[in-house]
Amino acid sequence: MENTIKVERAILNLTQDELAKKIGVSRQTINSIEANRYVPSTVLALKLSQLFKKPVNDFFKLNADDY
Amino acid sequence: MNTEKLINCERKNFQKLIKFRLPHGFMTVGIAIVVLSIIGMCVRAFALEGDLLWLKQLLQKTLLVGMLVMSMSKDKVEDEMTITLRAQSYAIAFVVGVIYALVMPYVEYGVSNVVHSGGEAFKDLGDFQVLLFMLMIQLLFYHNLKRFR
Structure with missing residues (x-):
């Protein structure tokens, strides 16, 4: 799975730490998600969706390996 | 009810x-x-x-x-990722612990027979040794998984 959280975060002008605090996770977790090393749970994805005011599909995309 | x-x-x-x-x-x-x-x-x-x-x-x-x-x-900041990493570390510790408990007595027996002719008699591991090893593996793997996340 790929994501554009880094871009969305930049649009809102947030640091990794600020974003982490807003959704109640650690900065390292945000870093891992952005680097595609960790796939977040639905709850976390929906929290991000709420914060970015965009549907989850806009910033999380399935890639060829997921099929 | x-x-x-x-x-x-x-x-x-x-x-x-x-x-x-x-x-x-x-x-x-x-x-x-x-x-x-x-x-x-x-x-x-x-x-x-x-x-x-x-x-x-x-x-x-x-x-x-x-x-x-x-x-x-x-952890200081406990989130879903740390919970996942902890679960992974417990799973690894369990598997490695079982392998250790199965293999280590033969290694000890073999080494003691190579070092001293006659060597020690074959004996199983004690509960302390196995539990200590499993807890050490869990803590080390959890620490490493967090480092490389």
Whole structure:
């Protein structure tokens, strides 16, 4: 799975730490998600969706390996 | 109370049990217990006279309790990723621990026979050795998984 959280975060002008605090996770977790090393749970994805005011599909995309 | 309510109640209690973690402050308590136990073991081995088997066993138990407290205490920032990493570290520790318990007695037996002709008699590992190894593997893997996340 790929994501554009880094871009969305930049649009809102947030640091990794600020974003982490807003959704109640650690900065390292945000870093891992952005680097595609960790796939977040639905709850976390929906929290991000709420914060970015965009549907989850806009910033999380399935890639060829997921099929 | 009908059956559905009873099942829900049991499920809730089970979830509570699964999610149980000690507060982050207990990490320091665990480390203190481990350090004191190791110091006690050194003192018993090098400074005290006599066999003091009871003290040895007591210190082994306190060492295990300390490591268990460390293993069960929460992180500063506990989130879903740390929960996943902890679960992975427990799974790895379990598998490695079983392999260790199965293989290590043969390694010890083989090495002792190579080093000393005649060597030691074959003996299984004690519970302390296996539990200590599993807790060490869990703590090390959890630390490493967090480092490389």
